[in-house]
Amino acid sequence: MTEETVEDARQLLVRLQASEIPLNVGLEWPIVAADGAQLFDAGAVVPDAHSLEFMFRHFEPHRAMREPAPIMAEEEGARDGPLTLEDIGLTIGARVGLRGTGGTGSAMYASRVIGFSTPRRNGERSLFVTQPLMAGFDPLDLTLGEQVDLVALTGRGVFRFACTVDATCREPFNYAVLSAPGAIRRLRTRKFARMPTRLAAHFVADGESQTMRQLGRVSDISPYGMSLTVANPAAHVGERLQLSFQFKTDGVDVKIDTIAIVRHVGTVDPVDGSAAYGLEFESLEPSQRIALKSFMAEHS
Secondary structure (H helix, E strand, O other), rough: EEEOOOOOOEEEEEEEHHHHHHOOHHHHHHHOOOOOOOOOOOEEEEOOHHHHHHHHHOOEEEEEEEEEOOOOOOOOOOOOOOOOOHHHHHOOOOOOEHHHHHOOOOOOOOEEEEEEEEOOOOOOOOOEEEEOEEOOOOOOOOOOOEEEEOOOOEEEEEEEEEEEEEEEEEOOOOEEEEOEEEOOOOOOOOOOEEEEEEEEEEEEEEEHHHHOOEEEEEEEEOOEEEEEEEEEOOOOOOOEEEEEEEEEEOOOEEEEEEEEEEEEEOOOOOOHHHHHEEEEEOOOHHHHHHHHHHHHHOOO
């Protein structure tokens, strides 16, 4: 998963008319939706009038320019009062997402809880976690005294908190001892049913050139799949699509590139010829699924 910190600039969006968008020619500027989600990057091609009409039917295309971002206070957490590990229901074996403060930037790695210390007089307990991993990258090396950000998903909700690395151990395997969590925040109540949304996604049949990428609209999503409306439905049940989409959760931009299996093809809309694919994610990295669940929790 690719994650990037929020840039110190924001997009100034100018609403576009269909007549302003050339067809079958490389774009000189990116086209984005009203929320800033990328529809077509600079240099990409809107292939035909049908694709153009689909974009205007399902999105509000804008031209993106840049201007300095205002200083914004960090989003406030839910006002639950002080929470503890016992309150959030974190147990041994639970998966957590972990972000370090070193050269990895804001990338979220997957880790697993393997134990807790004996409670102190004030009730606080240290946290033992496996060395954070992310496919395609070296394991995350934590340093003594480093502060790390964690997102935990339990049966009671989605929670975020910070810890300090108190120790790193190499035997009998690599793991870390983290301080008692500070300022645990509940993001929202956990809800994993498909959630209605309006996200832009790009896709191409698995094995085809990326130059053939098409734009689609995500109308609902879950940690395991999505409904994707497309302008020119051509895929069949059982076929695979290379799929990419992005969203923002907890102030971080998250981009996911994955393979999705077509499990259902909906009825073609007689108005514009579009149809919805029911897609199942073939595989998501644990950190990607954590980020997606966090996104759903924030918007449920």
